Amino acid sequence: MPGGPPRPGGTAVTDTTTDTTTAADRRPAADARxxxxxxxxxxxxxxxxxxxxxxxxxxxxxxxxxxxxxxxxxxxxxxxxxxxxxxxxxRDTHSADGELGYGPASTATSRLRGTLTALPGSGDRITRGRTLYEVDDRPVTLMYGATPAYRALRPGLTGSDVRQLEGNLAALGYDGFTVDDEYTGDTAAAVARWQEDRGLAETGTVEFGSVVFAPGAIRVDTLHAGQGDPAGPGGKVLTYTGTAKAVTVELDAADRRLARKGAAVDIELPGGDTVKGRIDEVSTVIEAGDQGEDPQTKVEVIVVLSGAKAQQASEAYALASVDVSFTAGTxxxxxxxxxxxxxxxxxxxxxxxxxxxxxxxxxxxxxxxxxxxxxxxxxxxxxxxxxxxxxx
Missing domain, CATH: 2.40.420.20 (conserved putative lor/sdh protein from methanococcus maripaludis s2 fold)
Structure with a gap:
């Protein structure tokens, strides 16, 4: 006999053979369907x-x-x-908690022996050519540069630290020399004029420890010594940060793909405003485990707030928890x-x-x-x- 109506989602089937089975025979077993x-x-x-x-x-x-x-x-x-x-x-996005502040802190250590006779206050901002602290009433000057001071600078020397010093002297208005890798007599003459203006002996040689190089203007974070304390090579004087607001985020190692230097992120401030940021630094840190636990590998991300608008919006918060949205792919x-x-x-x-x-x-x-x-x-x-x- 012809087949019945089509099953839902299926196709009707026509059977041309003679059906000699009974109704009971045609009924399928419950467990056969x-x-x-x-x-x-x-x-x-x-x-x-x-x-x-x-x-x-x-x-x-x-x-x-x-x-x-x-x-x-x-x-x-x-x-x-x-x-x-x-x-x-x-958009492949991921949100993580961050800490709004001024980014990672660096330590300024003394290279001069003597007594600390003047110190800045916590939160003070210091720019190029200004005094960071004083030892025996001699100013230690802040200058800009990526290479830390590691030797006295005098005529006859060459190197990137010489160019760095000469670039700072030129930015402070001193001239009569060429900004290059060579410490010439002209450089020494400019240094002597700078020393006179700073109240230092006009030797033409930059004493090791009389200048601290930092990437830019700094904000004093914490003092590690007080006025009147002894200063000596390697002694911690203070820690400092940059002056621009920044956010520090710790990611799990599995989320490393999110942290691409230069990538844009969104930062939600405590008041609900969202501002733009840019990943400036990415580093791997090892956190010690508690009570015998294994150490954990984390990815530390430093995000700088992009533009004056973002910096201004964050000024109301000295330290605060924020939400950072990363975009790994679009x-x-x-x-x-x-x-x-x-x-x-x-x-x-x-x-x-x-x-x-x-x-x-x-x-x-x-x-x-x-x-x-x-x-x-x-x-x-x-x-x-x-x-x-x-x-x-």
């Missing part, structure tokens, strides 16, 4: 779970695709839920689906279950960026608005 929908949902959920656990990597246990082949008609009924393929911009104008829509195909790779009317088909796809619970996909026939199956 394959639980296709339940099986599909289980497989789909498993595939999505594996993808999420892999952090978006294309690695998953190969699962059967409901008995169908990639690109073929799927067996069983329609999926319990569906979603549309949408076109959008994906894909613009791409097709996306919820991660849960992905299936791991038995033949390898990923696919989605495309729903067309009352039928479905498994279509292989190539995955791209994973972000915010969605994944970038591409594949034959995958267009904006395509309907794909979803688990409950």
């Amino acid at each position: 394959p639980p296709r929908r339940k099986s599909r949902r289980t497989r789909r959920a498993a595939a999505a779970t594996v993808v999420v656990a892999a952090g978006g990597a294309a690695a998953a246990v190969a699962l059967g695709a409901g008995g169908g082949t990639a690109g073929g008609t799927a067996a069983g009924g329609l999926p319990p839920q569906t979603a549309k393929v949408t076109r959008q911009t994906l 894909r613009e104008n791409v097709l996306t689906v919820p991660v849960a829509a992905l299936l791991a195909l038995q033949e390898g790779g990923f696919g989605v279950e495309v729903v067309t009317g009352s039928t479905t088909a498994y279509v292989p796809v190539t995955t791209g960026l994973f972000a915010g619970g969605r994944v970038e996909i591409s594949g034959a026939g995958i267009t904006e608005g395509t309907i794909v199956g979803m688990p409950k």
